[in-house]
Amino acid sequence: MSIQSRRERERAEREKLIITAARELAEAEGWEAVTTRRLAERVEYSQPVLYSHFKGKDAIMAAVAVEGCADLAVDLRAARTAAPDARRAIAGVSAAYMAFADRHPALYDVMFSQIVPLPFATPEAPPALQAAFGELAEAVRPYSGGDSLGALTETFWAALHGLVTLMRGGRLPREHHELRLSLFLARFTG
């Protein structure tokens, strides 16, 4: 019992090590630099060990994405609870969302742009993701009027996501960024 639990604990630690190494490598050099060989070298195990923990590279990316969701939820919550009123809450949450995407581009991509084997728009979605979405919803609530809060929050999220990804992909000029965000918020909050 004790020996088995020790082994399980060590396994869990190694799994966490893999996830952390993948995240660090991705954030430092982008996902294209995260190869199973480099990752294995970084955790000082051979390649096949990765596959005893994860079904494939996609699954590792998914695990990193879940971590990212938790971090995002923390940032959003901090921004929302620090705001003195509804208007500054939704503005602060928006800014925090943008800042997160800007500071952690690789993390953001694997969470919301890349295709990863994670359930998203279902009750089985990662709790951390649901928490992040919940923070957006609370910021949107004061402006929902008679509309569905869920659908309206989805719409709000999508706009932020579009602004972030088009800019980061070079499709939108960076200099108008704050203007675009304020134009959107002005229209969204009526």
Place this chain on the structure above:
Amino acid sequence: MSIQSRRERERAEREKLIITAARELAEAEGWEAVTTRRLAERVEYSQPVLYSHFKGKDAIMAAVAVEGCADLAVDLRAARTAAPDARRAIAGVSAAYMAFADRHPALYDVMFSQIVPLPFATPEAPPALQAAFGELAEAVRPYSGGDSLGALTETFWAALHGLVTLMRGGRLPREHHELRLSLFLARFTG
């Protein structure tokens, strides 16, 4: 002179053939199925021929993206000019944009999601892209009020882009799609 021009014409035809083959392959099976080997086989030339026309696979994708921009501009223009008033124009353009992304997912990705060596937010951007953006701008113009039309159109575009990509990536449930779009339009048009 005549011989040389004939050769140049044949070269141009072959280049067009490569672009078309890449587009068809991508639209049929996705970009991950577009390998230089399959593409070469499809145009019935060897791999190195591709590199005498394009610097790399990225450049081929960029060429396909430019074609896609032209097609999108046509669709948007048709939707806008067919609308009897401003409100139905912006709604129709939005719906046409969504429909384009839905019908041509691989094309849409290479135009607006993937990283390709194309100038976007500059005067050197492909005229076809500028034309498509111009159609969005004309649809937005009646609702710009005192705001910058350029920045507002960028914001409008970003929202559509976010709705499309989050849904296609499985992050948003498909069933609320039309509701989300109408919620956005209602707030955007005031």
Place this chain on the structure above:
DNA sequence: CCATAAACGCTAGCGCTGCTAGAGTTCGGG
């Protein structure tokens, strides 16, 4: 305390990728 079996991590390799060096062929110009 030892033999056995299971759990474990390793080396080596498969089929693929984008890309390129260099050989071989074709063809227009003098």
Place this chain on the structure above:
DNA sequence: CCCGAACTCTAGCAGCGCTAGCGTTTATGG
């Protein structure tokens, strides 16, 4: 008719995700 330039091909490089199968370590039952 021959030469040189233009052109396309075969073959191969380094790297990718992933896995079969071997060898070692480790925990257990007699």
